[in-house]
Amino acid sequence: MRNIAEIYKREIKFYFTTPIAYVVMVIFTAIFGFLFYRNMIYYSNVSYQLMQNPAYATHIDLIIGIFSPLFSTNTIIFLLVIPPISMRLFAEEKKSGTIELLFTYPIRDIEIVLGKWLAAVTIVFLMLLLTVPAPFLAFSFAKSAEWGPVLSGYLGMFLMGVSFLSLGVLISALSENQIVAVIISYGALLGFWFLGWAVDPNSGKAIGKVFGELSIITHVNDFIKGLIDTKNIAYYVLFIFTMVFLTLRVLESKRWRG
Amino acid sequence: MIKIENVTKMYGQTLAVKNISFEVGKGEILGFLGPNGAGKTTTMRIITGYFPPTNGDVFVDKYSVLDQPLEVKKRIGYVPENPSMYKDMKVREYIRFIGAIKGVPKSKLKENLEKTLSECALEGVANKMIGELSKGYRQRVALGQALVNDPPVLILDEPTSGLDPKQIFEIRQLIKSMSGERTIILSTHILPEVSMTCDKVVIINEGQIVAQDTVDNIGRSISGSYQLEMTIDGNPEDVVEIFYQIPGILRVDNEKNIYIIDVEKDKDIRAELARKVVEKGFGLLEFKPRMLSLEEVFLKLVTEEEGVNAS
Numbered sequence: 001m002r003n004i005a006e007i008y009k010r011e012i013k014f015y016f017t018t019p020i021a022y023v024v025m026v027i028f029t030a031i032f033g034f035l036f037y038r039n040m041i042y043y044s045n046v047s048y049q050l051m052q053n054p055a056y057a058t059h060i061d062l063i064i065g066i067f068s069p070l071f072s073t074n075t076i077i078f079l080l081v082i083p084p085i086s087m088r089l090f091a092e093e094k095k096s097g098t099i100e101l102l103f104t105y106p107i108r109d110i111e112i113v114l115g116k117w118l119a120a121v122t123i124v125f126l127m128l129l130l131t132v133p134a135p136f137l138a139f140s141f142a143k144s145a146e147w148g149p150v151l152s153g154y155l156g157m158f159l160m161g162v163s164f165l166s167l168g169v170l171i172s173a174l175s176e177n178q179i180v181a182v183i184i185s186y187g188a189l190l191g192f193w194f195l196g197w198a199v200d201p202n203s204g205k206a207i208g209k210v211f212g213e214l215s216i217i218t219h220v221n222d223f224i225k226g227l228i229d230t231k232n233i234a235y236y237v238l239f240i241f242t243m244v245f246l247t248l249r250v251l252e253s254k255r256w257r258g
Numbered sequence: 259m260i261k262i263e264n265v266t267k268m269y270g271q272t273l274a275v276k277n278i279s280f281e282v283g284k285g286e287i288l289g290f291l292g293p294n295g296a297g298k299t300t301t302m303r304i305i306t307g308y309f310p311p312t313n314g315d316v317f318v319d320k321y322s323v324l325d326q327p328l329e330v331k332k333r334i335g336y337v338p339e340n341p342s343m344y345k346d347m348k349v350r351e352y353i354r355f356i357g358a359i360k361g362v363p364k365s366k367l368k369e370n371l372e373k374t375l376s377e378c379a380l381e382g383v384a385n386k387m388i389g390e391l392s393k394g395y396r397q398r399v400a401l402g403q404a405l406v407n408d409p410p411v412l413i414l415d416e417p418t419s420g421l422d423p424k425q426i427f428e429i430r431q432l433i434k435s436m437s438g439e440r441t442i443i444l445s446t447h448i449l450p451e452v453s454m455t456c457d458k459v460v461i462i463n464e465g466q467i468v469a470q471d472t473v474d475n476i477g478r479s480i481s482g483s484y485q486l487e488m489t490i491d492g493n494p495e496d497v498v499e500i501f502y503q504i505p506g507i508l509r510v511d512n513e514k515n516i517y518i519i520d521v522e523k524d525k526d527i528r529a530e531l532a533r534k535v536v537e538k539g540f541g542l543l544e545f546k547p548r549m550l551s552l553e554e555v556f557l558k559l560v561t562e563e564e565g566v567n568a569s
Contacts, residue, residue, distance in 0.1 A: 003358075003359050006359050096345075097338075098343060098344055100342065101336065101338065101341065101342070101343070101403065103307075103308050104303075104306040104307060104308050105331060106328045106329075106331035106332040106360060106361055107328075107331075107360075108328070255309050256310060
């Protein structure tokens with residue numbers, strides 16, 4: 001535990017002594033904030049028009065009007081900003097050679113991987129934390145706050161973000177070059193994304209359903225709607241576990257091959 | 259303390275180290291010699307547990323590097339050639355961090371840190387970033403990270419390469435001051451370094467051990483002969499005559515009246531030689547065994563090897 005904590009502290013410190021964490025957080029919050037602002041304006045226009053026709057007004061609320069589209073768009077923003085967080089974790093150590101000493105210390109591979117992974121997870125968590133003023137602001141205009149679906153959306157965002165991140169960690173362990181790592185991460189994430197489109201899930205074919213279920217995006221939709229389904233949680237947890245496990249294996253095989 | 263048993267390492271199809279075995283006793287300093295690319299770094303990386311051998315095993319203090327790598331790693335301080343350290347960390351912060359992940363108990367960490375900083379003369383730069391330091395200081399930081407948990411074994415891979423003469427001197431002093439109880443393996447291709455600091459030598463070439471012995475013995479034991487040096491008063495042409503009468507003499511070189519005589523390894527002809535010289539009426543001015551210098555041994559071994567391979 002102590003080793004994980006030490007590695008974690010070092011990585012966190014690195015994120016904040018170099019510009020990486022600040023740049024990623026500022027850009028992410030700016031985009032998220034702008035989208036939130038646009039959705040608010042749009043929602044207020046729509047609701048103003050719906051006031052003319054009260055029969056429709058019951059069909060719209062803050063979740064459908066603002067947060068569902070916001071979280072949906074956020075999947076794309078995450079796709080863009082998360083690989084830069086994970087790309088350096090191993091690639092940099094291999095490139096600069098610091099991994100040589102790290103591998104000769106009395107510390108287990110899993111402690112190295114978990115320490116680094118937790119540090120990156122913390123950055124994703126902080127990114128989401130920075131957006132929390134958005135629902136507070138939105139609900140301050142509403143008669144009643146509907147926190148349930150928002151929290152479910154946040155849980156979905158966090159699980160998806162950490163999944164993106166874990167895939168990036170694996171690729172960072174495979175590569176020595178950070179640029180290559182980040183580009184392959186984009187490619188792999190888009191690949192997992194497009195899996196859902198590979199075969200039409202409504203075609204009735206079993207393969208379509210399988211591909212749909214494997215896609216990294218389809219599972220977040222229920223969270224965004226406010227539905228927490230164990231199936232979806234299981235998907236992300238399993239995805240994350242697999243990526244971390246493969247990272248360990250990659251490090252191990254690198255050692256054996258010298 | 260350290261036992262290397264039949265270690266072989268392949269990188270894919272390339273053989274880096276072939277069937278190497280040697281032992282280092284507690285408190286000894288072993289010089290690990292060889293030309294560049296001979297397999298020194300590979301061997302050292304195997305000992306430190308950086309990667310496992312393809313065949314064979316290494317034992318440090320009875321612990322196998324294959325079965326109990328963590329126990330082995332706890333006992334070793336390693337300074338790689340051109341050590342890469344986290345450039346974005348300050349010296350003090352870095353050594354503290356390494357101490358912690360090497361398992362120095364929290365209560366002792368501060369004490370060990372301060373001791374290491376003073377031992378390696380790093381107090382002056384303790385709050386500087388590692389990336390800002392000169393190569394000499396960086397080498398000290400590398401020694402510091404190796405020493406911070408006070409390990410009984412030190413593995414130093416060309417610790418003085420790339421340093422200026424003053425820094426080389428300082429690092430050597432530092433290594434000497436670190437010895438004592440510690441077992442040290444030091445690789446180098448600078449030969450005087452070995453005769454200055456080491457008790458034992460292992461010479462490696464093209465992945466194989468070509469000689470191992472104490473620094474004093476190595477000249478005699480590895481070549482098939484030993485050398486005597488005589489200073490004889492008399493006409494060289496007549497003096498040389500004597501040598502041909504004695505069996506066991508392989509070769510004689512002379513420069514004026516100083517004669518260098520190669521003698522077969524297990525023959526002791528000193529008494530006979532002295533008697534013959536005196537019987538013939540020459541003046542025997544000086545008579546001593548001649549040590550091959552480490553350079554000669556090294557060159558001889560390495561070039562012999564090449565000769566064998568060429569044929």
